[in-house]
Amino acid sequence: MGEEQNKLTTRQGHPVSDNQSLRSVGERGPATLENYQFIEKITHFDRERIPERVVHARGTGAHGYFEAYGKIGDEPAGKYTRAKVLTQAGVRTPVFIRFSTVIGSKDSPETARDPRGFAVKFKTVDGVWDLVGNNLKIFFIRDAIKFPDMIHAFKPDPVSNRQEPWRFYDFVSQSPEALHMVTWVKSPWGIPADYRHMEGSSVNTYKLVNDQGVAVLCKFSFEPKLGVKNLTSKQAAEIQARDVGHATRDLYDAIERGDFPEWELCVQIMSDDAHPELDFDPLDDTKRWPEDQFPLLPVGRLVLDRNPANFFAEVEQSAFGTGVLVDGIDFSDDKMLQGRTLSYSDTQRYRVGPNYLQLPINSPEAETRTNQRDGQMAFYVDGGGENPHVNYEPSVMGGLREAPKPAKDYHQWVEGHLGRYQTSRTADDYKQAGDRYRTFEDWERDDLIDNLVADMNQCPEPIALRMIWHFWHCDEDYGRRVAEGAGIDLEKAKALPPLEGKPEPGSSRPRSTYTDGRPEERRGESAAE
The missing domain is CATH 2.40.180.10 (Catalase core domain)
Incomplete structure (x- = not known):
């Protein structure tokens, strides 16, 4: 082609x-x-x-x-x-x-x-x-x-x-x-x-x-x-x-x-x-x-x-x-x-x-009054104003009127060049993934590695190598364990060039330890425990 x-x-x-x-x-x-x-x-x-x-x-x-x-x-x-x-x-x-x-x-x-x-x-x-x-x-x-x-x-x-x-x-x-x-x-x-x-x-x-x-x-x-x-x-x-x-x-x-x-x-x-x-x-x-x-x-x-x-x-x-x-x-x-x-x-x-x-499951508890009409499967007419002939707004003939405006409404200031942006503020897509890996409990981390290894074994080499590259940039231990489990050459994966058009991972990337610095947060316990 x-x-x-x-x-x-x-x-x-x-x-x-x-x-x-x-x-x-x-x-x-x-x-x-x-x-x-x-x-x-x-x-x-x-x-x-x-x-x-x-x-x-x-x-x-x-x-x-x-x-x-x-x-x-x-x-x-x-x-x-x-x-x-x-x-x-x-x-x-x-x-x-x-x-x-x-x-x-x-x-x-x-x-x-x-x-x-x-x-x-x-x-x-x-x-x-x-x-x-x-x-x-x-x-x-x-x-x-x-x-x-x-x-x-x-x-x-x-x-x-x-x-x-x-x-x-x-x-x-x-x-x-x-x-x-x-x-x-x-x-x-x-x-x-x-x-x-x-x-x-x-x-x-x-x-x-x-x-x-x-x-x-x-x-x-x-x-x-x-x-x-x-x-x-x-x-x-x-x-x-x-x-x-x-x-x-x-x-x-x-x-x-x-x-x-x-x-x-x-x-x-x-x-x-x-x-x-x-x-x-x-x-x-x-x-x-x-x-x-x-x-x-x-x-x-x-x-x-x-x-x-x-x-x-x-x-x-x-x-x-x-x-x-x-x-x-x-x-x-x-x-x-x-x-x-x-x-x-x-x-x-x-x-x-x-x-x-x-439909009752979707309709509000509050009364509805709109000028929307008809369409497939309409089975009632929304509440209207005093004059049933007026299904538009504005009107002086007894139709619906706008609700009062808030005393102080919210107004957001917006300016900028119109275009398509891949925001630079979110360039580091590796840090929080690595942090998450390091804060898992041991049994959670082991299950994660097992699942990824099984998946990598079903992927063509170019995809598996790139995924190992990503995991290694999240955390060195993360990438190493998946590579070893799946029998993938870690050095070959690490030698890949950065993705075209994507920022290179930042210096925050490789922390090879994962047992320190765990935040105090609710853990996901195993249902078997």
């Missing part, structure tokens, strides 16, 4: 010279709506499968409530946000949570090594708030334009319909930002024991806005009151031999017997500015905010106390979107968040239908 035939284009035949970055105002965003290449790519990706979800197809869910403490840490919650769901102490907000795996189909095993979806629908007095996250606090990529390629690489081969490790590592080997997430997923943290013993995280950075119009950056985390438990590959295989839906069964049975699972919602807070003193960009979702610098501040408790009455109507037709926010919670310029905000709701309109918000 000639060189010209290998050039990437859009479906209109336009050559694609940058398939790695959204167009944004300046290096740190925000992204802009005329990202046509991204919009074409992501909206087609959203429609690749029917009727099950493209990702997160295997899942279950339950109903419950969220009860705010009225404080964020030791401070009144109103200091940071005007969102009533977080400021009104003792008020129980109805919630529905959907837990899921990511890559597998609807009937795939729940013992899969895969991130877990943790999506929460809060039916607040000010409308629905969807907090759509994962169990792990980071992600594989930091720019939404790469999402379809990432999922294609992780899904089964389009010819053989088999999930092949080489496809996963082929993508990762050229995307070193994924190394941190790979280090988590290939450890026992990649297989939670069940949903009740699992963390949840927004992954993306949001903003909290108070009644003075002042904003702070934040990340949300759900910490399970039961603690965290994970499985080794051997433990997962033993469970899968007996039950491919063990986590669904565990959650359902626990709620039925009155053993209601509970999480504490916490936030990490950071001032809304550039933070040049940090060695990572707080908007980069491949990086964690260190909890010793940005502690988890308790906000409220979340309890699940009721199973669905009908799985299809409530779990399968539940629809979440990262753009579904309430006043007092706002978007940051996180490029993954901005891309997800288009993709999620677009997917729901395609998968469930344009009137998916009229």
Whole structure:
């Protein structure tokens, strides 16, 4: 095949010279709506499968409530946000949570090594708030334009319909930002024991806005009151031999017997500015905010106390979107968040239908009054104004009117050159991955190495060598152990040149010891212990 035939284009035949970055105002965003290449790519990706979800197809869910403490840490919650769901102490907000795996189909095993979806629908007095996250606090990529390629690489081969490790590592080997997430997923943290013993995280950075119009950056985390438990590959295989839906069964049975699972919602807070003193960009979702610098501040408790009455109507037709926010919670310029905000709701309109918000599982507790009408499967008309003939705004004939504006709204200053950026602030994709390796317990690290060795043995040499190069730059011991286990020439791997177009790993890279400097953080104990 000639060189010209290998050039990437859009479906209109336009050559694609940058398939790695959204167009944004300046290096740190925000992204802009005329990202046509991204919009074409992501909206087609959203429609690749029917009727099950493209990702997160295997899942279950339950109903419950969220009860705010009225404080964020030791401070009144109103200091940071005007969102009533977080400021009104003792008020129980109805919630529905959907837990899921990511890559597998609807009937795939729940013992899969895969991130877990943790999506929460809060039916607040000010409308629905969807907090759509994962169990792990980071992600594989930091720019939404790469999402379809990432999922294609992780899904089964389009010819053989088999999930092949080489496809996963082929993508990762050229995307070193994924190394941190790979280090988590290939450890026992990649297989939670069940949903009740699992963390949840927004992954993306949001903003909290108070009644003075002042904003702070934040990340949300759900910490399970039961603690965290994970499985080794051997433990997962033993469970899968007996039950491919063990986590669904565990959650359902626990709620039925009155053993209601509970999480504490916490936030990490950071001032809304550039933070040049940090060695990572707080908007980069491949990086964690260190909890010793940005502690988890308790906000409220979340309890699940009721199973669905009908799985299809409530779990399968539940629809979440990262753009579904309430006043007092706002978007940051996180490029993954901005891309997800288009993709999620677009997917729901395609998968469930344009009137998916009229379904009881998705409709808010608060009354809706809109001028949106008709479409497939519309079964009622949203509440309107005094005059049913007026389905537009503005009007002097009794139609709907705009709600009052906040006394002091939040206004973000934005300026910069429009272009495609691979941010230099996040150039070191090795440091946090190495830190994670060094802070694992011995049994977690051993399981990580065993899993990676098995995968490297199924990869072509060029991919395996590059992955060893990456692991060695995260931590010398990390790279050495994987190379020795897989029978790969470490010196040959180390001699590879840096990736073209990618920054060289920084001097923080090789620390060959891993037993010192462990932070005090919640460990993922083995389910067998």
